[in-house]
Structure formats: C-alpha cells, structure tokens
Amino acid sequence: MTLDDPVTRPLFDGSDWTFELMGTVHDAIEEIALNDLGLDVYPNQIEIISAEQMLDAYSCVGLPLMYQHWSFGKHFVRDETYYRKGMMGLAYEIVINSNPCISYNMEENTMAMQTLVMAHAAFGHNHFFKNNYLFQDWTDAAGIHDYLAFAKNFIADCEERYGLDEVERVLDAAHALRDQGVFRYGRPPKPTAEELQAMQRQREGHESQRSVLDLWTDATLGETREEVSVEDRAISSRQSALNLPQENLLYFLEKHSPVLEAWQREILRIVRYLAQYLYPQKQTKVMNEGCATFSHYYIIHRLYEKGLITQGALMEMMHSHTNVIMQPEFDDPRFSGLNPYALGFAMMMDIRRICENPTEEDRDWFPEFAGNPDWKSVLLQAWANYRDESFILQFLSPKLMRDFKLFVITDDAKSPELVVSQIHNRQGYREIRRLLAKSYDLAYQEPDIQVTDADLKGDRELKLTHQMLDGIDLVDADRAEVLKHIKALWGYEVSMTGVNRETGAKVYSVSTRAPEGMDPEKA
Amino acid sequence: MHHFIDRRRNPKGKSLGNRQRFLRRTKGHVKEMVDKSVRERSVKGGAEGPDTGERVTIPVKGIKEPRLAQSPQGGFRQRVYPGNKDFVVGDRFKRPQGGAGQGGREGSDSGEGEDGFSFNLTREEYLQILFDGLELPDMIKKNTVETETIGTRRAGLTTAGTPNNLNLIRTMRNSLGRRIALKRPSTREFEELEDRILALEALDSPTANELQLLKDLQAELEVLRRKRKVVGYIDPLDLRYDTHVPEKIRNSQAVVFCLMDVSGSMQEREKDLAKRFFILLNLFLERAYEHSEIVFVRHTHHAQEVDEETFFYARETGGTIVSTALTEMEKIIEDRYPPDEWNIYGAQASDGENFGNDSAKCEALLNSVLLPICQYYAYVEIVPESDTALLNDPGAGGDLWHSYRRVKEHWPNFQMLRVSEPAHIYPMFRELFAKRSAGDAA
Numbered sequence A: 001m002t003l004d005d006p007v008t009r010p011l012f013d014g015s016d017w018t019f020e021l022m023g024t025v026h027d028a029i030e031e032i033a034l035n036d037l038g039l040d041v042y043p044n045q046i047e048i049i050s051a052e053q054m055l056d057a058y059s060c061v062g063l064p065l066m067y068q069h070w071s072f073g074k075h076f077v078r079d080e081t082y083y084r085k086g087m088m089g090l091a092y093e094i095v096i097n098s099n100p101c102i103s104y105n106m107e108e109n110t111m112a113m114q115t116l117v118m119a120h121a122a123f124g125h126n127h128f129f130k131n132n133y134l135f136q137d138w139t140d141a142a143g144i145h146d147y148l149a150f151a152k153n154f155i156a157d158c159e160e161r162y163g164l165d166e167v168e169r170v171l172d173a174a175h176a177l178r179d180q181g182v183f184r185y186g187r188p189p190k191p192t193a194e195e196l197q198a199m200q201r202q203r204e205g206h207e208s209q210r211s212v213l214d215l216w217t218d219a220t221l222g223e224t225r226e227e228v229s230v231e232d233r234a235i236s237s238r239q240s241a242l243n244l245p246q247e248n249l250l251y252f253l254e255k256h257s258p259v260l261e262a263w264q265r266e267i268l269r270i271v272r273y274l275a276q277y278l279y280p281q282k283q284t285k286v287m288n289e290g291c292a293t294f295s296h297y298y299i300i301h302r303l304y305e306k307g308l309i310t311q312g313a314l315m316e317m318m319h320s321h322t323n324v325i326m327q328p329e330f331d332d333p334r335f336s337g338l339n340p341y342a343l344g345f346a347m348m349m350d351i352r353r354i355c356e357n358p359t360e361e362d363r364d365w366f367p368e369f370a371g372n373p374d375w376k377s378v379l380l381q382a383w384a385n386y387r388d389e390s391f392i393l394q395f396l397s398p399k400l401m402r403d404f405k406l407f408v409i410t411d412d413a414k415s416p417e418l419v420v421s422q423i424h425n426r427q428g429y430r431e432i433r434r435l436l437a438k439s440y441d442l443a444y445q446e447p448d449i450q451v452t453d454a455d456l457k458g459d460r461e462l463k464l465t466h467q468m469l470d471g472i473d474l475v476d477a478d479r480a481e482v483l484k485h486i487k488a489l490w491g492y493e494v495s496m497t498g499v500n501r502e503t504g505a506k507v508y509s510v511s512t513r514a515p516e517g518m519d520p521e522k523a
Numbered sequence B: 001m002h003h004f005i006d007r008r009r010n011p012k013g014k015s016l017g018n019r020q021r022f023l024r025r026t027k028g029h030v031k032e033m034v035d036k037s038v039r040e041r042s043v044k045g046g047a048e049g050p051d052t053g054e055r056v057t058i059p060v061k062g063i064k065e066p067r068l069a070q071s072p073q074g075g076f077r078q079r080v081y082p083g084n085k086d087f088v089v090g091d092r093f094k095r096p097q098g099g100a101g102q103g104g105r106e107g108s109d110s111g112e113g114e115d116g117f118s119f120n121l122t123r124e125e126y127l128q129i130l131f132d133g134l135e136l137p138d139m140i141k142k143n144t145v146e147t148e149t150i151g152t153r154r155a156g157l158t159t160a161g162t163p164n165n166l167n168l169i170r171t172m173r174n175s176l177g178r179r180i181a182l183k184r185p186s187t188r189e190f191e192e193l194e195d196r197i198l199a200l201e202a203l204d205s206p207t208a209n210e211l212q213l214l215k216d217l218q219a220e221l222e223v224l225r226r227k228r229k230v231v232g233y234i235d236p237l238d239l240r241y242d243t244h245v246p247e248k249i250r251n252s253q254a255v256v257f258c259l260m261d262v263s264g265s266m267q268e269r270e271k272d273l274a275k276r277f278f279i280l281l282n283l284f285l286e287r288a289y290e291h292s293e294i295v296f297v298r299h300t301h302h303a304q305e306v307d308e309e310t311f312f313y314a315r316e317t318g319g320t321i322v323s324t325a326l327t328e329m330e331k332i333i334e335d336r337y338p339p340d341e342w343n344i345y346g347a348q349a350s351d352g353e354n355f356g357n358d359s360a361k362c363e364a365l366l367n368s369v370l371l372p373i374c375q376y377y378a379y380v381e382i383v384p385e386s387d388t389a390l391l392n393d394p395g396a397g398g399d400l401w402h403s404y405r406r407v408k409e410h411w412p413n414f415q416m417l418r419v420s421e422p423a424h425i426y427p428m429f430r431e432l433f434a435k436r437s438a439g440d441a442a
Helices: A019-036 A051-059 A070-085 A111-131 A133-138 A144-162 A164-176 A193-208 A214-230 A249-256 A262-283 A285-305 A311-324 A340-356 A360-365 A375-385 A388-395 A398-404 A429-439 A476-490 B016-025 B027-040 B043-052 B123-130 B136-143 B168-181 B187-202 B208-230 B268-288 B308-313 B322-336 B358-373 B388-392 B399-410 B422-438
Strands: A044-049 A093-096 A101-106 A407-412 A417-423 A448-454 A462-468 A494-500 A506-511 B002-006 B054-059 B076-081 B092-094 B116-121 B147-158 B241-251 B253-261 B291-299 B303-306 B343-350 B376-382 B414-419
Touching (some): A019 B002, A070 B116, A111 A285, A111 A311, A144 A164, A164 A476, A375 A388, B253 B322, B268 B422, B399 B414
Parallel strands (some): A044 B002, B253 B291, B253 B343
Antiparallel strands (some): B147 B241, B291 B303
C-alpha cells in the first residue's frame, strides 16, 4: 500500500469507537509497530474503563489489584475532589508492566484518541517494559498478577484474624519505609533453599493455623528466626551476621526484627516487593514516556501516510500530542520542572535527527552513531540499555540544550544569593548535561540511609546512618514520624545519625529515646 | 494478538473498602466536623443538606504519610532549568522567598502544604456518623405510630366496569384465544380465497373443472363470511376491567412543633443548645417519615408562629408566659394538622422561667388538650453551666419544672430533661428516644 493507492480507505471516519473498530485499528498499528519500527511487545490486553474506575486505578498506584489500606482511600477521595472540581484531568490511559500487558483506556476517548492511546501505551510503553534492562532484571511481568492477588488475599486474611488496627499499624509503618524498601545497588540476596522453605512453612502455617493449635506455629517460627540469623556463615562480627550495612530497611526489619510475627514479616515483604517492582518506573520516567511518545508519533504519521486515518483524526491526535509535550519555561506560572514527555520525546527525535542529518557538532559529540543510517536500531539499543540518568548523560545533545535553553542555578545555603553557574554555551554543555543527568539519579534524589548496627545481645538499639550529601538534611517532622514507625517494627529504640559523606563528620543525631533525644542535637 | 475487555460494567465501588478504612482512620476529625456542621447549619437546611452528603475538611495532620525525604531547603544544590531568557554565567540574584523549590517534579504525593483536606461524605455516611451510637431503627419502631386514611388499591379484574378502566391487554388476550378456539377465519385466509375466486372468474374460457372449483370456492367463501359474522372479533365475553377497592393505608406524615422561649433570659448559648436539639429531632423524624413539616412557635408573654430565621435570630422583649405557646400550638393543630392525619411531635425549649401561676395552666393544657393528640412531647430545660445542683437533682427546679414533672407521671409520651452544654445533647437525645421501652428514669 502506498500513499496514492486508491483502494486504501481510512479505517474510521467519525469519533465513536466500537470494539471491532478498535480491533482493526490495533492490527494496523501492530503492523507498523512490529514490522516497521521493530518493536517487540508482550501480548496486549486492552480494557475499557469508566472515569470512576480510572480514579480507582489512580488510588491503587495504577495496579489492577491491591490490598486495602486507608491511604488509598485518601488518594481516591482527593483525586475525586480534584476531578469533580475540574482541577485535574484524568489520563487517557494507564498501562501496567505485566504479561500480557494490560492497558486501561477511558471510555470517553474518541476513536482518534483510542488510536493514539493504543499506539502510545499498548506498543510504546509495552515495548519499553519488555525490553529495558531494569524491568527485565528487577520485575517479573508474568508473575505480578498472581502476586498481587496473593498480597490482597493475605492482607484481607490478616485483617480478619488479627484485626484491622493491627494490620493497619504494620502497613502504616511499612508504607513509611517504602522508599527505603528497595535494593538500589545490588541484587536482592537470593533466598537460599532453607529460606524459601522457611517462607513456605510460614505461609503454610498461616493457612493451616485455623485448624491447628497456635503452639505449632510458635514452634515453626522460632526455628525460622534461628535460620535467618545464622544463614550467612557463622562469623564473629555481628555486623556481618546481620548483613550490615543494609540499605533496604524493610528487608532488614523483615529478616531481623526481634518482635515481628510471621504474618507481619510477610506484610513487610509484600510492601517491599511492590516497592521494588515499581522502582524501575521511577528511574525511567523520561525514557519510558519518550519511548511511548516517539512511538505514537511515528505510528500515527505512518497510519496517515498509508491513508488509514483521516486528516481530521491526525489533527486531533497531534493536538493532544502537542499538549502533552508542552514544556513551560522556568518563569511560566505553569512551570513545574522539566516535563518528562517533552524531554523524552525531544531526545528521541533528536537521536533520529543525529542519525539522519548530523551536523559537525553532532559528529564530534556522538561519533558512535552520528550518520548511522539505521536510526531505528540506535533507538532500540538506547531503550533497552539505559535508564534516565545514563541516557541523558549519553545522548543529550548540545542542540537540544540550546533548544530548551537550559541553564544551571547554583543554590548554596551559605550564600544569600543564587548564581547562574552555567548556560547553554560551549563551556556549559558538559556541565549542564552532567547536572541534569544527576537530577534523575535517584541515588542523589533520595536520601542515603542505611542500617549500620544493632546489638541484638545488648540494648538492641537499631542504629541508622544517614550519609548526607551536599549538606542536605531530611524533612525534620517526617523523620521523627518515620523513626516512630521503625521503632514499632523493630520493637526497641531506634536512632539515626547524620554523617557528612565527604568528611565523615557527624552532623546530627536523633533517637526515639525519651525525652531529650527527640531534638536533633546539632554537632 | 490482542484482547479487548469491557470493564465498564464491572461492579462499582472497588475502592469502597479503602474509603471505609479512610473514614475509620479519620473518624475523630470527621465526627468533629459533623458535630460542628450540626451546630452551624440551619434547621431546615439540616434536613435538606445531607441529601447531597456533607462536605468536611479535616486537618492533614492525622492522615499524613511520612516518608524519609530530602528537605527542599538548605545545603548545596545545582538545578537545571529550561527557558533561559537573558542570563549569562555569573548573574546573581536574591534567593526568592517561599523557596524556588524544584517545583512539582516529584508530583506532590499527598496534597501536603494544604491547610486541610476536604471531601464529601455521602448522606448515609453523614447520618451514620451523626447518629453513631443512637439506636435509630429501634426508635423508629417504638415511636412512629401509623395513622390511617382511606385510599384505593388495585384489586384484580372484573367482567363489568366503565370503559376507562378497560384492561386492553387482558381483553385482547381473551379475544385471541376465543378466535382461535372457534376457528374464526383470519383476514389473510379470507383475502386469499377472494383472490383465487377473482383469478378464476377472470379466465376467458374456463374448463368444466375450473367452473366446478369456482363454485366450490364461492360456497366456501360464503361459509367463511358467515363465520366471521357469527364469531366476532371482540365479544362482550372478552372484556375485562381493572377494579380498585377502597383501603385503609398507612399515612406517615409528621409535623414537629418547635416551641421556644425567646424572652431576654434566652441568650445565644441557650438558643444554640435548643437549636441542636431541634435539628436532631428533625433529622430523625425525616428518616422515619415520608413527609415531615416543622412549625416554629416562639413566645414571650405572647406567642406567634414565625419562620426559622426569626425563630433563632430575632430578638424580642417581654415577659414569659409559656401557656401562650401551648395555646398557639393547639390553634395551629386545629387549623392545619388534623391529628388523625398527622403524627404530631412537640419539642419545647426553655430556661425554666415562667410567669406567676401560669405553670398550672400549662399543666392543664398539656393534660387535657395536647398530650392526647401528640405522639411525643419533649421538654428541654436549659440551665446555666455552673448550676450543677440543678442538673443533678430532678427534684429541684422552678414552677414549670414541677408542673411538668406532675404531667410526666401520667403520660408516657411526655419526656423532660435538662442540659447545660452541647455535649449533653446527644446523650439526652438518645435517652429521650430510647426511654419508652426502658421504663422511667430521669
């Protein structure tokens, strides 16, 4: 089929969609996505939902099944209020990293929007989920559904047996540590065969507890706790016995807390597992949206060139595309940071340009791929092997920095003034690129907090160390609250010491110990 | 491969469980807001308001989800911004107040930074919280005595009646059955036969056979024609009529008389307490009755019916003669609310003062006129907060109190209580409405 093929008719004309029509359009998109653009996707499962269901999905962090907790109710109530007031629009779609890949499309969408949304979510995001190394390494797309169902049932079960309050207490505490419940650097230690058995025993114990005396479970538990603590070769130092230092606080508490019951450990595991599952998405906002936006942009234009969609439909899609990639400037009242859609899309388009029409500058900066005729494979490589931070560090071109007119403001608390330290000129490119990449590195954006010591045979105080970077402190009120939550999970006192990462000097120290410990004593 | 699923028909309220947990979590604050709204809203508005639920704002504090996050201030930071206009390296400017934070790049997670967190309660949730602990269902059973009036009710079918009651469906069904049973020829059959006859007649040179056939057909047509005449399309036998029979039906409408002393001794505080009581009573009766009305009667040394605004907020001076209000109530009942059609409730609030020997007159009025026709009559005496002796000793009190105590001995549908602060209203309300089965106390 070519542009002037007279038999090609647009697939749709009006704005109403039907399931048959969506099936036809899906196939047309698939043809382009797989055979032309070379995407590789999970099978698609596209679900049509109403606005209320979309709000439901919002409140449950976008997951199709979720255990029940008041905070989700709170988010629902808030989103619903905003939506009713017209202060918030709803997304056209939500897509879930699962196999088959589930995307939720809103029923209000017109046929043109459904087309756009399918190209965006069911192919762009889908490809990214399936191929990016972070998702491949850290998430289990095929198993997530079963796991969510297990989590939901398990927690509902616990509520029934131990009461809403007990479960809520554990969940509240675990949620407070969600950001500290992921392995950032190393793979999670693979559970050993014994550990797996112990986990299984605990779960089974949970299942059969209804019919068996509680004594039985206590016996099983005691044994398990033993195993976990000696699991790692008997070494004299208690730190290595506890696998310290440990950045994953939830993991540590789950394994070593002296006071938690088996079901409470399982709840911590659930929260930590989901946090880890969502962690790659936090690290790839720009790339993920860039990949999806570039895909839909390419696909709808191909559809139009083939005569499969009308000019009107293309215009409607482009209108919404343009809104999505709008980047307000820093002094615009709408400005709220760099728009990941805008930056991602611009970078993908720029990579294509560098391949097709490289300038001298591009050849200097990107000798590996400037002028490479196969821009598709360059993009596919990039989507598979980078995350936001490394992607920007590798691919952000001087042209784009000029287009975005990027500049750097240095804000040193010691000085009363802000300084413009770099602008988009030859001297500034590398520094701007480095700083922008750094701002997407969660290792810098999230505080570095580790468990450094816990004397199980002594006072059992849990000692946390906060490695402070650039003198940036934590939000003080929140820190006190979270420490209380940790104390609830650990069962004994908890203290946190802030240490300057460069010098190792102690900056502050707080503790849950009453009474004077509550105030941070600045050192 | 693709797969489309229509989820729109899935059951709604997937997050209902989350919502309940959220309300449970914020119960204290929500209850506080509901209490406040009861105090602040108008009585009639109080009855209408919950139709659309109630908007409550609760402080963020109780529902905060703390995280260990980096503080947006302090330290050394370098941020990248888009849209440079005319900055060059080395430009300096004052740190903007309010912190030129990194904006919403993290997509603010919990609506923090707002003073409060607002959302709507549904009507059910609102009333649930409002009457939390009050045993409403039981109260309804105990207190809503049904009055009866005559209405009509459908009572099946008859064979005789007026044309306007003709039941077409049943009539036509009978007609069809009869026509089939008696083999009444259909129009189609009839026309077919006629067509064949016409065709035969049109032949120029019919054979003997054809002539014979024509004759037979004409004879047959004649039979059919006769049959159609004899077996009518609709026969008087087919007719069926709807019937209605007169019946006594439950009539649940209620009128609440709010009587209040507005003389100088009733200050803002006293009125506020009275108002809370009137609101509760009205909300409760709203739930129990299909239709309810409120009549406001205020009195000093004379009584008059007024609208709500005047009732609660207008000032009036004069003495205090309680019986005038009772007389006014009697008069309104006579005029507008015949007791056999209306459930009549009386609620009277006063600070207990009365003129001279008027209390005896009140007693007589209640005994002879009002209590026989009222479902329920509640008297609330608002006493000064400091006067604990009065609160604790039902024996002590003024003339009015003593007179009413005598009334109470004779009438189970009369109740009286004292309150001195808003916190007393709910317990008192419960006591008032749970009392009839629980025997006598107070």
